[in-house]
Amino acid sequence: MENSILHRFADELSKLEQTGNCRKLPLFTQNGSSILREGKNSYNLSSNDYLNLATDATLREDFLQLISKDNARFGASSSRLLTGNHSLYEQLESQLSRLFGTESALVFNSGYHMNVGILPAIADRHTLILADKWVHASLIDGIRLSTAQHLRYRHADYAHLEELLLQHAHRFDRIVIVTESIFSMDGDCTDLTYLVRLKHRYTNILLYVDEAHAVGVRGTKGLGCAEEQDCIQEIDFLTGTFGKALASLGGYLVCRQPIRDYLINKMRTLLFTTALPPINLMWSIFILERLDRFEDRRQQLGKNSLLLKQLIVAKGYACCSESHILPLIIGDSNATVRKAEELERKGFYVLPIRPPTVPDGTSRIRISLTAEITTALIHQLAASL
Numbered sequence: 001m002e003n004s005i006l007h008r009f010a011d012e013l014s015k016l017e018q019t020g021n022c023r024k025l026p027l028f029t030q031n032g033s034s035i036l037r038e039g040k041n042s043y044n045l046s047s048n049d050y051l052n053l054a055t056d057a058t059l060r061e062d063f064l065q066l067i068s069k070d071n072a073r074f075g076a077s078s079s080r081l082l083t084g085n086h087s088l089y090e091q092l093e094s095q096l097s098r099l100f101g102t103e104s105a106l107v108f109n110s111g112y113h114m115n116v117g118i119l120p121a122i123a124d125r126h127t128l129i130l131a132d133k134w135v136h137a138s139l140i141d142g143i144r145l146s147t148a149q150h151l152r153y154r155h156a157d158y159a160h161l162e163e164l165l166l167q168h169a170h171r172f173d174r175i176v177i178v179t180e181s182i183f184s185m186d187g188d189c190t191d192l193t194y195l196v197r198l199k200h201r202y203t204n205i206l207l208y209v210d211e212a213h214a215v216g217v218r219g220t221k222g223l224g225c226a227e228e229q230d231c232i233q234e235i236d237f238l239t240g241t242f243g244k245a246l247a248s249l250g251g252y253l254v255c256r257q258p259i260r261d262y263l264i265n266k267m268r269t270l271l272f273t274t275a276l277p278p279i280n281l282m283w284s285i286f287i288l289e290r291l292d293r294f295e296d297r298r299q300q301l302g303k304n305s306l307l308l309k310q311l312i313v314a315k316g317y318a319c320c321s322e323s324h325i326l327p328l329i330i331g332d333s334n335a336t337v338r339k340a341e342e343l344e345r346k347g348f349y350v351l352p353i354r355p356p357t358v359p360d361g362t363s364r365i366r367i368s369l370t371a372e373i374t375t376a377l378i379h380q381l382a383a384s385l
């Protein structure tokens, strides 16, 4: 019995292998912005360390100055509802609500916990969730775990969203519109002010925006696209992760007080998991304290992105990116894999993205830039394309 089940797993895996879709965990050593893999060094263009904070040795040294054997705690030992709610949580959450100018904030173990937990807590069967077709897997899982009805609107197609609202809004108590601000596959940005205006035409819409790829990177204070588009207060669930540009771990929500109080009672991925280690909270606080000082890096990242986009377009590729994430759309999956291998040989570590992550026929190389990459290297990269 047990054996036949294992056989079936093995069969499925070999099918994945045959179609070039079997995933393995790559092993490598990181050395600053480079990675060493199978004896070869290449420049890392697949990391989310957009501001190079995770590899910044000075920052790390400054942080270590603050640590002693008395305050370094590496485990929280229980859920926040029990004894895991260290005073550092209080500090980090008030720091977040001060920065964003919101009534309250709530921190989660990761962006994944956050998205998987918030939606089931706030959406019941009288709720309709309208999500952009391309939202992240964690949001899709959150939708699946909720008892709400849901529909997906075509990516960034707000006319389609309005059509769905006209058809369905009157039948539900509550509508939640779910989107990201920078999309991780095309690097395009959501028109948040448009969604805010749309929301205000109804009385029962809540807006949920995931800034995972934008926090740290966009806005003069680094708070994300909502800061840039001046609509932080208008977004009911403004969320992001500490795991990408902020170089730490955890998810955050800034919101009105009743939403926070409600989630503390209803959100299973907040209640039934061990709290973050205090040392991790200290590091997140340390990074947030310095967030506005990284404006030079944000500007450099913006310049780098613009330059690479111009060079990609000059090469004849279509590129709809409006951010530091730039897709090089090739189409065919095998050709994309070959291109990624070729680029690695030329010294750039990029990953091929294939269906089902992206629609059929749009396989691509996904380049994520950092602030630190030099202009010379960007030209060299473009020449290698």
Ligand SMILES: *Cc1c(COP(=O)(O)O)cnc(C)c1O
Binding pocket: 110, 111, 112, 113, 115, 136, 138, 180, 184, 210, 212, 213, 241, 242, 243, 250, 251
């Ligand atoms: C990366 C990502 C997450 C997950 O965040 P983690 O903190 O890594 O769990 C959630 N949403 C989006 C849009 C992401 O890109």
